[in-house]
Amino acid sequence: LPHRGAVNAAASVGSRTSSVESTNGGVDVDPLISKFPILVEWFRRHGGTIDDRVEIGYESGTNIRGTIANADIPPDTVIMYVPRSLIMGGVDWCPDVETLRGEIELGSRSKWHEYLDFDDSSGSRLPLEWDRNGDAVRELQVHPPDGNIYHHLDWFAGEWGCVAGGGGGGRGKEMTDLDFRAFKIVLTRAMDEGLVPMYDLMNHHNGKINTYIKVDDEGGVYVVSLLDIPAGFPIYNTYGRSGLQSTNALFGIYGFVEDYPQLWQWSDDELDRLSEEDEHHAYDRYVTFDKYYYYDNDENDGDDDERPYHSGGWANKLDLEPNSPLYEVLVISPTLAALLPTKHLTGVLGNGQLSVEGWRKEIDYHHATLHSSHVDSIYDSAMRTLDSLPTTIEEDEEIIQKHEMVRSEELKDERVNAIPADTLMAIKYRLAFKKALRLTMDVATREAFYNETDEL
Numbered sequence: 181l182p183h184r185g186a187v188n189a190a191a192s193v194g195s196r197t198s199s200v201e202s203t204n205g206g207v208d209v210d211p212l213i214s215k216f217p218i219l220v221e222w223f224r225r226h227g228g229t230i231d232d233r234v235e236i237g238y239e240s241g242t243n244i245r246g247t248i249a250n251a252d253i254p255p256d257t258v259i260m261y262v263p264r265s266l267i268m269g270g271v272d273w274c275p276d277v278e279t280l281r282g283e284i285e286l287g288s289r290s291k292w293h294e295y296l297d298f299d300d301s302s303g304s305r306l307p308l309e310w311d312r313n314g315d316a317v318r319e320l321q322v323h324p325p326d327g328n329i330y331h332h333l334d335w336f337a338g339e340w341g342c343v344a345g346g347g348g349g350g351r352g353k354e355m356t357d358l359d360f361r362a363f364k365i366v367l368t369r370a371m372d373e374g375l376v377p378m379y380d381l382m383n384h385h386n387g388k389i390n391t392y393i394k395v396d397d398e399g400g401v402y403v404v405s406l407l408d409i410p411a412g413f414p415i416y417n418t419y420g421r422s423g424l425q426s427t428n429a430l431f432g433i434y435g436f437v438e439d440y441p442q443l444w445q446w447s448d449d450e451l452d453r454l455s456e457e458d459e460h461h462a463y464d465r466y467v468t469f470d471k472y473y474y475y476d477n478d479e480n481d482g483d484d485d486e487r488p489y490h491s492g493g494w495a496n497k498l499d500l501e502p503n504s505p506l507y508e509v510l511v512i513s514p515t516l517a518a519l520l521p522t523k524h525l526t527g528v529l530g531n532g533q534l535s536v537e538g539w540r541k542e543i544d545y546h547h548a549t550l551h552s553s554h555v556d557s558i559y560d561s562a563m564r565t566l567d568s569l570p571t572t573i574e575e576d577e578e579i580i581q582k583h584e585m586v587r588s589e590e591l592k593d594e595r596v597n598a599i600p601a602d603t604l605m606a607i608k609y610r611l612a613f614k615k616a617l618r619l620t621m622d623v624a625t626r627e628a629f630y631n632e633t634d635e636l
């Protein structure tokens with residue numbers, strides 16, 4: 181979803197505030213849901229189309245609001261169409277935030293009033309809202325996502341950003357609450373085209389993704405079903421397509437740890453050194469010798485590699501381009517993962533669904549072409565990282581379990597304190613990351629990889 185320009189950036193389950201209001205009739209009405217027909221009426225009045233089978237609701241057992249099918253939707257159905265005239269912004273960060281600020285200020289006189297009225301961005305909590313000196317930051321333990329959780333905010337508010345900075349089109353001012361509100365909406369809801377009403381009600385799930393997007397020549401956005409969406413099932417989007425956004429980065433922006441598949445990334449001094457010495461070092465991870473060269477099955481297609489001895493060129497042809505130069509693990513389930521995945525593998529993410537059996541086959545092939553020396557490196561790094569952390573997986577699990585118990589006690593006794601929401605988010609994140617590191621070690625130990633000695 182919102183990964184664009186300079187910030188290259190896209191709340192949390194546990195931290196969403198409840199907003200149930202009571203009506204005169206004594207029936208509880210949740211405006212986050214009940215105002216949807218008003219939004220739909222506004223949307224259609226301005227030229228948008230939306231299938232009647234699209235509804236808004238909470239994903240089962242959670243407080244995550246999103247789009248849900250109220251009846252079966254067959255594949256290739258245009259679920260919604262958002263004309264360019266309904267899309268706000270799409271120019272660049274600073275002008276887009278500025279446009280949005282202006283529309284918020286207009287209140288009910290804004291063309292987007294109904295859209296803005298339905299927005300729930302303030303009900304979510306992002307890591308960049310954490311206290312910089314607080315417990316949550318300390319409790320992360322592991323590398324902060326994307327290097328620094330305040331990175332987007334610091335840019336926005338900084339010298340080259342949109343508020344204070346001269347360089348980035350800023351107004352030379354202090355950031356106001358309204359600036360922040362607009363920034364947060366753009367960060368978590370906009371796509372390259374801008375803020376796209378209705379489309380932006382879809383949540384992220386790379387495992388259960390069931391839509392794709394088409395943009396027409398005028399800049400209008402179509403959402404089309406990728407496969408059958410059964411009644412009662414959420415209608416999902418992706419915020420991290422084709423391995424471009426790691427699970428760490430998604431957490432850094434939105435504050436949720438995505439469901440499987442997850443793509444965890446990290447680095448260490450040794451890897452940083454290797455990357456500096458040779459920018460193509462990651463290409464050496466895979467076996468690219470003649471035996472596999474027959475995969476370039478069109479010798480006469482005119483695109484034969486101009487640099488045949490450059491392993492990167494060879495690797496591309498063989499679908500063996502690394503997704504990134506970092507240590508990386510693509511986690512499919514608690515027991516299945518691909519170490520150092522190629523772009524071919526991560527290309528599935530956000531673009532379609534693959535069964536566990538399908539992933540198993542792809543991963544077996546992938547691991548058979550992965551040099552065991554590189555597997556040793558990622559194993560060592562995962563082990564060193566885990567060993568260096570102050571708490572273990574089991575201790576973190578116990579902390580969370582105790583918290584859940586305290587929370588149920590708390591309902592009865594207000595004096596008992598549960599872990600504050602931000603800290604809990606941090607602990608859940610570090611636990612998921614540690615599990616990915618441990619799985620990396622397990623997979624590296626038990627699976628078969630390409631052994632260099634066989635090459636001699």
Ligand SMILES: C[S@@+](CC[C@H](N)C(=O)[O-])C[C@H]1O[C@@H](n2cnc3c(N)ncnc32)[C@H](O)[C@@H]1O
Binds near residue numbers: 439
């Ligand atoms: C573009 S909006 C999606 C619709 C939004 N849930 C709503 O009700 O308006 C993005 C926000 O949805 C929430 N979200 C989306 N996918 C999620 C997921 N898989 N888990 C938890 N929260 C998610 C996050 O709060 C995120 O900032």
